[in-house]
Amino acid sequence: MKTRTVGLAECKTQMLAIGHFSDTKRPLPEIIELCKKLGGAIEQVVKLGDFKGKEGTSTVIYGDGRIGAERVLLVGLGEQKKATIDTVRKAAALAAGKAVGMKVQTMTIAFHGAFGARFDLGLLAQAIAEGIYKGSYRYDEYVTSEEDSRKDSLAVELIDKDPAKTKRLENGLATGVIIGKAQSYARTVANRPGNVINPPALAEEAKKLAKRTAGLSCTVLDEKQMAKLGMGGILAVGSGSKTPPRFIVVRYAPRNKSARKLPTVAFVGKAITFDSGGISIKPAQNMEQMKLDKTGGIAVLAAAKAAAEMKLPVNLYAIVPCAENMPGGSSYRPGDIVTTYSGKTVEIQNTDAEGRMILCDALHYAVKQNCDIIIDIATLTGACMIALGTHKAGLMSNDERLSRDLQKAAETSGEKVWPLPCGDEYAEEMKSKIADLKNTGSRWGGACTAAAFLRQFTEKKKWAHLDIAGVDCIEKSNESQAEGASAFGVRLLATYLINLVGKKAR
Ligand code: BES
Ligand code: MN
Numbered sequence: 001m002k003t004r005t006v007g008l009a010e011c012k013t014q015m016l017a018i019g020h021f022s023d024t025k026r027p028l029p030e031i032i033e034l035c036k037k038l039g040g041a042i043e044q045v046v047k048l049g050d051f052k053g054k055e056g057t058s059t060v061i062y063g064d065g066r067i068g069a070e071r072v073l074l075v076g077l078g079e080q081k082k083a084t085i086d087t088v089r090k091a092a093a094l095a096a097g098k099a100v101g102m103k104v105q106t107m108t109i110a111f112h113g114a115f116g117a118r119f120d121l122g123l124l125a126q127a128i129a130e131g132i133y134k135g136s137y138r139y140d141e142y143v144t145s146e147e148d149s150r151k152d153s154l155a156v157e158l159i160d161k162d163p164a165k166t167k168r169l170e171n172g173l174a175t176g177v178i179i180g181k182a183q184s185y186a187r188t189v190a191n192r193p194g195n196v197i198n199p200p201a202l203a204e205e206a207k208k209l210a211k212r213t214a215g216l217s218c219t220v221l222d223e224k225q226m227a228k229l230g231m232g233g234i235l236a237v238g239s240g241s242k243t244p245p246r247f248i249v250v251r252y253a254p255r256n257k258s259a260r261k262l263p264t265v266a267f268v269g270k271a272i273t274f275d276s277g278g279i280s281i282k283p284a285q286n287m288e289q290m291k292l293d294k295t296g297g298i299a300v301l302a303a304a305k306a307a308a309e310m311k312l313p314v315n316l317y318a319i320v321p322c323a324e325n326m327p328g329g330s331s332y333r334p335g336d337i338v339t340t341y342s343g344k345t346v347e348i349q350n351t352d353a354e355g356r357m358i359l360c361d362a363l364h365y366a367v368k369q370n371c372d373i374i375i376d377i378a379t380l381t382g383a384c385m386i387a388l389g390t391h392k393a394g395l396m397s398n399d400e401r402l403s404r405d406l407q408k409a410a411e412t413s414g415e416k417v418w419p420l421p422c423g424d425e426y427a428e429e430m431k432s433k434i435a436d437l438k439n440t441g442s443r444w445g446g447a448c449t450a451a452a453f454l455r456q457f458t459e460k461k462k463w464a465h466l467d468i469a470g471v472d473c474i475e476k477s478n479e480s481q482a483e484g485a486s487a488f489g490v491r492l493l494a495t496y497l498i499n500l501v502g503k504k505a506r
């Protein structure tokens with residue numbers, strides 16, 4: 001992706017994408033020139049009501065030699081006053097989806113003009129880049145038929161006729177490309193099935209990632225090393241599988257040492273490469289979706305990749321406890337009492353509540369590294385999906401400020417969160433009579449009791465938990481998003497870090 005200083009009407013391209021609000025009758029000032037050259041075609045399509053500018057809609061007008069572009073894609077932006085930075089991200093995703101569908105090879109985007117001075121130009125360009133990656137992504141690693149696989153790639157540019165503005169677009173674009181690529185990387189690794197990505201395979205993938213990314217390093221603990229440390233939680237969960245668990249730690253430390261003390265942040269991500277439920281086995285229906293039970297772990301790896309590429313001044317740990325939850329002769333069972341890495345004992349009531357059993361060891365590991373801030377992200381509970389549906393992740397925390405910062409990052413990144421409680425009354429439900437804790441609560445408030453369980457492994461650290469069970473997967477493809485893993489959290493966590501260190505690249 002690149003930027004170019006050129007006018008809308010002159011720009012030579014296969015597709016020129018511009019935005020249109022549903023409540024503006026007249027074309028926006030910066031496209032008047034284009035409208036004139038097209039002889040009123042844009043005004044007509046709006047006036048006749050064929051295109052109303054609603055979000056998620058678009059229409060094509062052909063240039064026919066009157067302008068530089070072969071076609072103009074008018075993309076609906078919805079109501080002007082409701083527009084947010086995510087509006088432009090979604091518009092870009094839709095445009096990219098259309099371009100891929102029409103097998104267009106060059107697309108030029110000029111959405112930013114519609115927003116006037118409402119948003120920072122760099123931020124707009126960043127969101128557009130993220131949207132382009134989101135909308136053009138397809139998972140086709142295992143598609144061998146010529147017809148369905150994609151050989152042609154899409155080249156995208158952002159344009160403005162003012163070189164000063166092009167420069168500002170370019171700065172934000174670089175950030176957006178880094179985050180967009182991290183998002184696509186996460187989707188691809190997450191979409192790989194359980195027979196391809198098992199715990200040792202994910203560890204290898206993390207090592208490969210660290211090797212090719214400047215600033216990252218990776219260490220992996222195998223089952224023997226975990227046993228030495230006493231990581232009883234993750235070992236119990238992994239015991240039923242033929243492929244042993246792995247404890248993956250990717251570190252990012254900035255290259256040039258800064259004089260001031262940098263904050264140390266830990267991202268902890270759940271990676272169950274397949275969750276059958278174990279002995280407390282799940283019903284067959286939709287079980288195949290449980291290959292996506294590793295998305296939290298993959299999101300933190302991708303966020304670390306983005307942080308390193310942006311060279312953010314922060315010390316970062318991406319901690320990924322990884323296991324496969326399977327039934328078998330050596331599986332852990334309901335009734336077992338497990339001693340976790342922290343020394344706390346847990347009575348197992350349900351082997352399908354495995355996420356908290358691997359996360360408690362990883363949280364304790366983060367505490368031991370003396371991190372200032374710990375954020376975990378996990379496809380933890382069906383209950384969270386029931387509570388919030390598929391639009392927002394649950395957010396639990398022991399720190400007001402951290403919770404607010406994540407909510408702010410959610411607004412800009414478009415990956416939405418909603419605060420839920422995890423206080424002492426929920427923790428009370430997780431007490432066992434024969435051990436320190438048990439791994440399930442009552443029938444009610446399952447997302448909150450799960451978070452309250454995790455909270456007890458965070459000592460006095462600032463901690464937040466993101467339950468992404470409802471948002472990690474796109475069930476059905478649409479024009480702006482292919483089905484499968486959504487990579488939820490990559491943009492959110494990257495944006496959180498950008499805000500934390502007050503990066504002023506744009
Ligand atoms: N990975 C699941 C949660 C999940 C469910 C994610 C649906 C995505 C979609 C988790 O390991 C699980 O099985 N949780 C149980 C916990 C229960 C046994 C206390 C659940 O939510 O049913
Ligand atoms: Mn489970």
Ligand code: ZN
Pocket residue numbers: 272275293352354355379380
């Ligand atoms: Zn699970």
